[in-house]
Amino acid sequence: MDVDLTETERLRTLDQQHVWHPYTPTDAYLKAKPLVIERGEGVYLYDSDGNKYLDGGSSLGVNIHGHQRPELNEALAAQAARIAHTTLYGMTHPGAAQLAERLVKLAPEGIDRVLFLESGSSAVETAMKMAFSYWVFKGEPQRNKFVSMTGAFHGDTTGALSVGQMTILKNFYQPLLRPTSAFAQPYCYRCTLCTDNCTLACADTLEEVLEREGSEIAAVLVEPRVQNVSGMVVARDGHLARVAEIARRHGVLLIADELGTGFGRTGPMFACEADGVSPDILCVGKGLTGGYLPLAATMASADVFDAFRGDGKMLLSGHTFSGNPLAVAVALASLDLFEKDDVIRHGQSLGVVLTEELDRFREVPHLGDIRQCGMLAAIELVQDQQTREPFPWDLGVAVRITDRCRELGLIIHSAPSDTIVIVPPLAMTEAQLREMMGILLQATKEVVASL
Structure with missing residues (x-):
């Protein structure tokens, strides 16, 4: 694919010069190379460089049926x-x-x-x-x-x-x-x-x-x-x-x-x-x-x-x-x-699959807690599993995991206390959900191993 990198850089520059982003650390963002999301299709997002990402956060919890549904x-x-x-x-x-x-x-x-x-x-x-x-x-x-x-x-x-x-x-x-x-x-x-x-x-x-x-x-x-x-x-x-x-x-x-x-x-x-x-x-x-x-x-x-x-x-x-x-x-x-699409029943069946995938994280070092209710879930990591002591704030463990996920083709978000939050679109297939959780598991293991 021929990609106009100059146009991507131009958009990043315009963004960093003029756009104020919500709940985003200011200096860190201005030093970063932000994604420019250009389009969506199904449960995937595509940036202006042509890279493809699973939308693991449902675009902040709003996406239900996938992007670009013809009926909508x-x-x-x-x-x-x-x-x-x-x-x-x-x-x-x-x-x-x-x-x-x-x-x-x-x-x-x-x-x-x-x-x-x-x-x-x-x-x-x-x-x-x-x-x-x-x-x-x-x-x-x-x-x-x-x-x-x-x-x-x-x-x-x-x-x-x-x-x-x-x-x-x-x-x-x-x-x-x-x-x-x-x-x-x-x-x-x-x-x-x-x-x-x-x-x-x-x-x-x-x-x-x-x-x-x-x-x-x-x-x-x-x-x-x-x-x-x-x-x-x-x-x-x-x-x-x-x-x-x-x-x-x-x-x-x-x-x-x-x-x-x-x-x-x-x-x-x-x-x-x-x-x-x-x-x-x-x-x-x-x-x-x-x-x-x-x-x-x-x-x-x-x-x-x-x-x-x-x-x-x-x-x-x-x-x-x-x-x-x-x-x-x-x-x-x-x-x-x-x-x-019988979304409620499909979402309930996906919830069972999500439970199975979450079980694979139980042997990860520094795992604190796994929480799930249907198609909402979280993985909390801690410095000490016995005392449940959190990692120091400035270590940014969860952010490092979400950054690595992005490199691997998954957009997902974190919450306070080094917690990864999982909010998949209800339109995901079982295979897509397992792919998403596989990426998250890989990223989590890699970051934890580097601590």
């Missing part, structure tokens, strides 16, 4: 031929009404209203405003605080950061944030609360918070079953049900943040289903459009919605591109593919 391309083009955008302020369009109906049918029982937004952070922020407003209209305006789990990540707008509990973000932005409370995360590998058979004492710490502050709490926020950004911290069965029961008993709303766990990632369509929990407010996004366009939704129960009825009441929240027709059209086509 056609839905996008057909909608563009009609109208690209129209507001939902005081009016609607066909796609918004149809998508809302389909999401309600897929959501946990009790959810029956859908507010469309553009991003996961916006969905969480809106859920917080929704919960606060609910209590104002119920005559309890003092309920203006929130509770979330330690290690939580709910987005990076200011409100979402406030309820996030990741130390590095919380400490840095503290002067900008609202005060919130936290209860223990279900990090079994490092939990000091639960017994070996897991008593769910971590969930019970919510009881202490609500007994102390319940009259001021608007809602409890939880990432059902898996805390993605913390490094795929997986809760035991029954954890979400315990959290929901405690919240209900104290008369506090429950917000389920399924931005990272929805649309088949953990097995069922939504992770709440596994514990039989119906939240008051449900946030969805990421895979909603199959990775094509920004679209999220904050969904609510009839009880929450009804608090906004009468006497000129309304939800004082919304965005210009809420329910954008192009994004909605692709989301509808994506849901069609869930049925056509």
Whole structure:
């Protein structure tokens, strides 16, 4: 293949001169030779030099059906031929009404209203405003605080950061944030609360918070079953049900943040289903459009919605591109593919294959923990397996592994505490998943051997 290296270098130069990249160490990036991703096909990405990579992170968790699906391309083009955008302020369009109906049918029982937004952070922020407003209209305006789990990540707008509990973000932005409370995360590998058979004492710490502050709490926020950004911290069965029961008993709303766990990632369509929990407010996004366009939704129960009825009441929240027709059209086509391709069942079968592949890592030196829930998984490496002491931060073990993976043809990401996070597209074949895990195993062994 003839490759125009000059054009690649020109693009890299333009990027490093003008583009500011999120969550990327500034000086390190400016010294690097960044990938210029030019196109995608199926579960592969191609850079401007013609190199091919497995998209092992699903392009940050959004890709479900693979890149360049004809059905999604056609839905996008057909909608563009009609109208690209129209507001939902005081009016609607066909796609918004149809998508809302389909999401309600897929959501946990009790959810029956859908507010469309553009991003996961916006969905969480809106859920917080929704919960606060609910209590104002119920005559309890003092309920203006929130509770979330330690290690939580709910987005990076200011409100979402406030309820996030990741130390590095919380400490840095503290002067900008609202005060919130936290209860223990279900990090079994490092939990000091639960017994070996897991008593769910971590969930019970919510009881202490609500007994102390319940009259001021608007809602409890939880990432059902898996805390993605913390490094795929997986809760035991029954954890979400315990959290929901405690919240209900104290008369506090429950917000389920399924931005990272929805649309088949953990097995069922939504992770709440596994514990039989119906939240008051449900946030969805990421895979909603199959990775094509920004679209999220904050969904609510009839009880929450009804608090906004009468006497000129309304939800004082919304965005210009809420329910954008192009994004909605692709989301509808994506849901069609869930049925056509039987995505949920396929993802569940791939989850079994992923378990088999993860077992191959158990003999790797410095392995700390393997965590998995469906098609979400993580491999945590430690300096000392007996004490579980992490590697020094500046050693960058996980980053070295992800860099080596890239050299071997796999794009995958890491999380804090030297954890490799595994988020494959649900469209992968068994052979592609095994290829991906083989590359990761090779890279991990090579880096660990060099320590």
